[in-house]
Amino acid sequence: MSQETFIRAAKIQSIINRLKYEEAVFQNGHWSSAEMFEDQLRQDGFVPPVPISHKYNFPNGMSEKEYEDLAMWLTYIIYFDPTRIYDTQKYVDTLTRDSGMTAEEKQAYYDKLFAITGGLSDSEKNQIVRFFINSKENAIEYFFKMTKNLQNANPEIADIKVNPGAVPNMFDLTIGATSRFHPNDIKYYMFLDDIGTARQNQHKIGAVLGYEPHVFIEPSRVNQIVNGIIMQRNMQQGRTKQ
Numbered sequence: 001m002s003q004e005t006f007i008r009a010a011k012i013q014s015i016i017n018r019l020k021y022e023e024a025v026f027q028n029g030h031w032s033s034a035e036m037f038e039d040q041l042r043q044d045g046f047v048p049p050v051p052i053s054h055k056y057n058f059p060n061g062m063s064e065k066e067y068e069d070l071a072m073w074l075t076y077i078i079y080f081d082p083t084r085i086y087d088t089q090k091y092v093d094t095l096t097r098d099s100g101m102t103a104e105e106k107q108a109y110y111d112k113l114f115a116i117t118g119g120l121s122d123s124e125k126n127q128i129v130r131f132f133i134n135s136k137e138n139a140i141e142y143f144f145k146m147t148k149n150l151q152n153a154n155p156e157i158a159d160i161k162v163n164p165g166a167v168p169n170m171f172d173l174t175i176g177a178t179s180r181f182h183p184n185d186i187k188y189y190m191f192l193d194d195i196g197t198a199r200q201n202q203h204k205i206g207a208v209l210g211y212e213p214h215v216f217i218e219p220s221r222v223n224q225i226v227n228g229i230i231m232q233r234n235m236q237q238g239r240t241k242q
Contacts, residue, residue, distance in 0.1 A: 024076035032180040037213040049228030068178035188218035
């Protein structure tokens with residue numbers, strides 16, 4: 001390999017790595033909205049009547065963050081749009097249409113993406129697009145194996161049926177686990193037909209607390225949480241009056 005070819009290959013790999021770490025994975029760090037809600041309840045003096053968060057085992061000694069990043073990267077590869085590389089402006093326009101973003105926010109988003117790939121030659125763009133197209137089939141296959149390995153390591157989610165190629169289900173199950181969502185809540189969300197009903201359940205909790213969890217909780221568990229909060233609050237008020 002000539003020095004020029006090596007430098008070109010290194011540049012292509014560098015851009016792919018930037019796409020992975022600056023676009024594909026979560027940019028706000030690793031955290032669990034279920035665990036945060038559970039902690040907030042305790043800070044407010046309530047003992048959650050049912051477990052809200054749940055810790056899972058991850059294969060091959062991987063951490064939650066490592067498993068999450070891998071799931072996000074595989075999903076990025078599978079749904080990759082060549083327009084991202086060939087026409088960043090069109091990509092941003094399509095992605096942000098009906099998003100409610102201001103013109104300034106859209107411009108800032110475009111500038112962020114353009115900073116990664118704006119300096120590529122046509123040949124380099126073709127190489128990067130070819131990488132994603134060639135990787136897609138293997139990514140789907142690997143994602144399925146990864147999901148099954150996760151289920152094998154955690155009997156509590158082993159009964160969730162996930163078919164090869166069902167990328168949305170694989171994503172929901174994997175990210176649900178890395179986000180420490182309770183198994184019952186993962187199962188509920190994965191096969192949720194009506195997002196409006198799920199939001200109404202969140203409102204039930206918000207009505208008694210003044211704030212809502214940023215996680216969809218299975219309806220019977222919502223009722224247990226609401227009833228538990230009301231009972232504990234009544235007990236606290238009763239002790240105050242004595």
